[in-house]
Amino acid sequence: MAHDLLLLVPEIAVLLTAVVVLVCEMLRRPRAALSVTVAGLALAALSAIPLLGVESTAFSGTFRVDALSTWACLILLPATALSALLARAELAGEEGEGTVYSLLCFTALGALILAGSGDLMLLVLGVLLSSLGSFALVAHRDDDRATEAAMKYFVFGSVSGGVMIFGVSYWVGATGSTLLAALGGVTGAPPAAALGLVAVVVGLGYKAAVVPFHFWAPDAYDGAPVSVAGFLSVVPKIGAILALAQVVRDLPVGLGWPLVIAAISVLTMTYGNLAALVQRNVVRLLAYSSVAQSGYFLLGVAATGGPLARPSLVVFATAYAAMNLGAFAVVLRTGRDLDAFTGLGRSRPATGAAMVIFLLSLVGIPPLAGFAGKFLLFGAALASHLLWLAIAAILNSVLSLAVYLRIVVPMYRTPDSAPTGRAPNPLASGVWGIALAVTVGLGAAVQLILGRVGP
Amino acid sequence: MNPIVPAVLGPLAAAVAIPLLRRAPAAPALLGAIVALAAGGALAVGIAHGTRAELLLPGLPGLPLRLIATPLTALLSLVVAGVGTLVLIYAVGYMKGDPERVRFFATMSFFIAAMQALVLAGDWISLLAAWELIGLSSYLLIGFWHARPGVGAAALRAFLYTRSADLGLYTAAFLFIAHTGTGVLPSAPLSGPAATLAGLLLLLAAMGKSAQTPLQDWLQRAMAGPTPVSALLHSATLVAAGAILLIRAEPLLTPGARLAVGVVGGVTTVVAGLIALGERDLKRLLAASTSSQYGLMLVAVGAGAPLAALLHLIAHAAIKSSLFLGAGVFQHARGGTGFARLRGAGRAHPRVFLGFTVAGLALAGVPPLSGFFTKDAVIAAALAGRHAPLLAPLALAGTLLTGAYVARALRLLWRGAGEEHRVPGLGWMGAGFAGLAVAAAGLGAAVGPIAAWAGGPLPVASGAGVFGLAAAFAGLALGWFVPGARLLGPLRRAAEGGFALAGGLDFWVARPALALARGCDRLEQALYAGVLGIGRLGLTLARSVRRGDERGIDGLIFALARGARTLGSRARALQTGLVHRELALAAAGAAVLLAALAVGLAGFR
Structure with a gap:
């Protein structure tokens, strides 16, 4: 148990950062929120360095600590911190500035979970967590354009998420397990295997803005503040791509x-x-x-x-x-x-x-x-x-x-x-x-x- | 210290220092080029003493970046640095008073550094990187006067033409690395169809950079840049890169690929020669001539004599840069390089004209100037090679045309008169020009030693000298006595009266040649239109994608909205319609995926 927690230190640090930032925002201290964000994310990234070279799993195989997930911490957390600085440059003094920092952290956490997911449920969780934060971020500028963009993003996300959960259930049925490592057994039921694969491609493809599931991206980026657009184009996208790499790792090539x-x-x-x-x-x-x-x-x-x-x-x-x-x-x-x-x-x-x-x-x-x-x-x-x-x-x-x-x-x-x-x-x-x-x-x-x- | 380091870093440091100092930009540029020249000398001395310098840098895993000094690369490095130094000296005068001198000298230095890296490259990756960098810096230099109309388009055209051909180099490099498992140059030859494919891909890359038919169009348009840029571009850098690539890769070419190289070179030398004959602008004439001369080098490579190609490349570097520098003086003196302005410009500047004539005659192949020896070697290679019946006549025709357009240019500069402007900075320009013209004249004496140094016997063929000389002199006579200016339209009849003597020759040779030249021009226009067509297709595709993505859907939505309004509903509903529509597209995409997988799985069983 303790060992499992040690492997998850970076993710836990991000979660704590997000919560503390939210508290700062409640106290109406946006500057402090920014400082906590940058410092917390930097600490989280630093805490990932000892994990370099570790190839392991946590919590009975549901979370993978490997090169992809560790490097995801080292790339995405600094990118999130830079996005937070950009957001400060763009949104300083606006209502809910601190909320933006907190949402950036939550979304980044979702991306990290995606990058390290070793279980189908974690995959779904990651997509939902990073999506919910993203919707709110796009809607930050409470005007028509932003609301429209966020609404569109939300509808698209809900449908893709629904399709993904539906299709993934076939995989679970075929293998009897939610672990990605068990996916080798999916060959017994080819139709279920194909359906699940398409569903995962839809769900993660939407997150990564892959054609033909990309339609939301130009509107959402254009409706969101520029700093948020930059963040969305980097962090959730890389998380989804790495998640896809985690999934196909265990899929039989015959599929x-x-x-x-x-x-x-x-x-x-x-x-x-x-x-x-x-x-x-x-x-x-x-x-x-x-x-x-x-x-x-x-x-x-x-x-x-x-x-x-x-x-x-x-x-x-x-x-x-x-x-x-x-x-x-x-x-x-x-x-x-x-x-x-x-x-x-x-x-x-x-x-x-x-x-x-x-x-x-x-x-x-x-x-x-x-x-x-x-x-x-x-x-x-x-x-x-x-x-x-x-x-x-x-x-x-x-x-x-x-x-x-x-x-x-x-x-x-x-x-x-x-x-x-x-x-x-x-x-x-x-x-x-x-x-x-x-x-x-x-x-x-x-x-x-x-x-x-x-x- | 390893002399390879200053050979590249000298000009590179100058490129960095110039924009930082901003004052007296020419001095660091010259210093950098001279450092590179000295480093090239040190490399050559080292090789003479049996030590081959090599520089290893960490690169991709298993593919370290290498710069090496071999007799060939050291020689090319010396040529690049030498021509670069003299052109920079000239540029001090040429650019006098230009407000953007800082940018000019910094980019020129960067250009020379990139070219040094290219000639010294010892592996495919560094070659690719340097190849890209010279493409970029030549883009910046051709577009130097970007505020003038048409210049930006010319620079973009040069960049896009050469870059599309660069695909060949990328793919060939991947083929070599994938098949041999190492990026080291010279690679081990491939076997099977991959070897011929790789050879053809290298040829494609060289055709783009060396402006070979049918990709020669960009070179003439690239004349929009300052004249020192043209001089450097045509002699020792961008355009030379293509020929250098093939000379260095010659051992890797299969017989089939060699034949293709030879044929492309032969066709180019004739086509570009005819274009040069039909030109009415001195710089554009010289540009077409460059394509033609690189065509001759490709003929030599195709005939299996890279040494002959190398010698012609070196001689051509000196000749063509001096021709351009001379043309630059005339340009300043007459405010342009159109033939109408340049009439008699040679008489007004007899010393410049002397140098221009020497270089021109060297290009035509008149003994004892340098071009005679190297062209002789190329013709001998074509005669002695495997495809002599095909390549030798093309090489000889190219030589004949060279004589003809050189004579035409000389005649134009000598006859007539025009309005003169004062030329500032003539001292610097003269110094650089003189150095190159002397090299153009005297390099012939160095042909034997250079051949021995590069380690190969010169190709010999009985009759090469006779045929070559006959073609050169016939071309010179033709060009001098036959008015190439027949293209001048209304002026033509007046000119005919004065040259009745040559009427017969004119009718039988010049007119068909000019008709062919015009035909070539038209063909070129058509090819140009073809290339544009491909571009337009891309744009149309892009537009239709946008329409599909936004406008078409928007249109539909607006139609929906209008319908909705008549029903008394709110137009606000439109956005949900948009999402529905796009979700339907996404669902269709998923369905296609599923169907493909189902078909694939059924086939799998």
Whole structure:
């Protein structure tokens, strides 16, 4: 029992942080709430470091402590803390500011549970926990647009969650157990196995914004505060992707899941990139771009079982968290409309250069973090004999260049009117500064991570 | 210290220092290039003494990043640094008074650093990284005057053209790494169909960067950048990268892939030569000529003589950069490079014209200038190679066309007169230009030693010299005496009166050639339209996706809402309809998945 609790220290720390933050908010101390959030999340992340290299389970196999769940703590908790800082930069002084921090923590906890789930019930719990927090976060700005977006997100989430619970029950019926480790026995009843797989893909695919379960994403991101949009595009998404990797790990290959995941992966990245190509609103553009990036993530899921699958997921998750949060931080400072970016490279050279680096990293240009991640993902797909998938992904990354150049090119044009962006905010600048350091440094430090992930 | 470090870090440090210091940006740039040049010299000396420098950096697991000095890579590093230094000296004068000098010199230094990394790369990953970086920096440099109309589009076009072809390099690198299990260059050759496929993919990558038919269009449009950029781009960096890739990868090519390389090179040398003949702008003429000359190098690679290609690459680096630098002086003097402006510009600047003529004649292959020896080697390689009946006539036709367009350009610069502007910074420009022109003239003496250094016998074929010289002189005569300016339309008849002597020749050779040139131009336009069509298809697809995702659904909802209003209901209900619709799409997606799985499982049994 005590040993089980020790393995769960990071998750418990996040839970405690969320509760204390809520208390701070009740006492009307938003600044204290922020400090507690950042400190608590940092402590939680630090407490995950001793777990590196541990391959174990807690509470009779229901929670897995392995490379994926431990690295999820190390990636998602700092990302959540950065999101909280961004939220402060955007929402300081608004009603319910502290609630936002607390909801960020709860949602991150849901993502962590997803990443480590070893049991179908925990999977459902993780989806629900991270979804409930997300709905409330999207609805924070109590206006029509936000309410509409949150409502849509909620309806979508309820239906997908319902489908997931329904389908998963077939798996439980077929194997007689809720443990993921028992999924090997599902082959006895192929129809039940297929139904369960589709249901899990729907539930987790909705969380990760995978085509065709992504429809909520652009509206929700656009309706939510920019900082929340950045958080939603990173933390719950990575949690869901890692959960999918946990599920397929135990599924028999005969079920054909690698092909299903691979097909969705190609569909997702192609659709995301094409849709992003015509957006005028940068937040919507980044929303579709993050849909496309989910497609790249799925490369690593489809390759599960191969030697590179886990390292590639971890490295790309780190890279994606940094570059996407960085890009959202710049959007927070600059504005949602594409026109706001005209001349940014001239009026604010540092911000402009950082944005260019984030976007090039999203394309996957060496030697940035995105390149390291994508390279490993392509390698993982190749190692699992999915050559066509790797080629589709490479073609897509060429296509995505056009998407991101649509932001970059006007940045170095002379603006027609005086720049209208908001006043500089040290918090937002600090966040993109940290994201920039990771984006640039990860390419060099990738060896360091790889040595600590293992196959 | 390992000399590889300063070879790359010298220019890179300059690229970092220039925007920080902001003052006197040319000095750090020159210093960086000279450091790289000295480092290249140190590498060569080291190799002469039997030590091969190597630099290992941690990279991906099992695939460390390597930079190596071999006779070939050290030689290329020297060429890059040498041409880079002289072009930078020239640029000090050329960019005098430009408000954005800081950005210019920083990007140029970065460009040289990236190219040094490319030529010294000892594994596929560093090669890929450097390959991308030179693509990026050339994009920045071609688009340097981005405020001028059309410049941004030209830069984007160059980037997209070369980058789509880069797919070939990515896929080939993956093939090599996947099959040999290591990224080390030179790789072990592959076997079976994968080997030919890899060769063709490398050819694709080289075609994009070296502007080979049918991907040559971007190069001429890339003339929108400053002239020193063109000089560097065409001689030792971006465009050279394609040929360098094939020269280094020549041992990996299968006979089939070699034939493809040779044919692409041969076709390009003729097509681009004809385009050059039909040009009416000096810089664009030189750009087409670049494609044509790299075509000759590919012919040599295809004939199995990478050494001949290497020699022609080095000589061409000196020749083409001096031609561009000369053209830059004329550009400043006449306010443009269109033929109408440049009439007689050579007479006004006799010393520049002398250097331009020397370089031009070297390009045509007139002895004893450098181009004679290297072109001789290429023709000999084509004659002695396996596909001589196919490749040799193409190489000779390319030589003939080279003579023709060089003579045409020289004639234009010599005859007539135009309005002169004062040219500032002529001293610096002259210094860089003179250095390169001397190299263009005298490198011929170094052909033997360089061949011995790179470790291979030069290809020999009886008759190569005779055929080559005959083609070169015939081309020069043709270009000088036949008015290529027939394209000038209303001016044509007036010009015909003065050159009646050449009427017969004109009718039989020049007119069909020009018709062919126009045809090629049209073909190029059509191909260009084709490429655009693909782009448009993508956009249409994207738009229809948006329509499917938003507009179509929105439209439906609005129709629903209108219907609802007539019934007296509230239009507010519209948003639920949207969600329903999208949920239906999601459900359809899930159903398709389920059906696919069911079919798959049935087949599985």
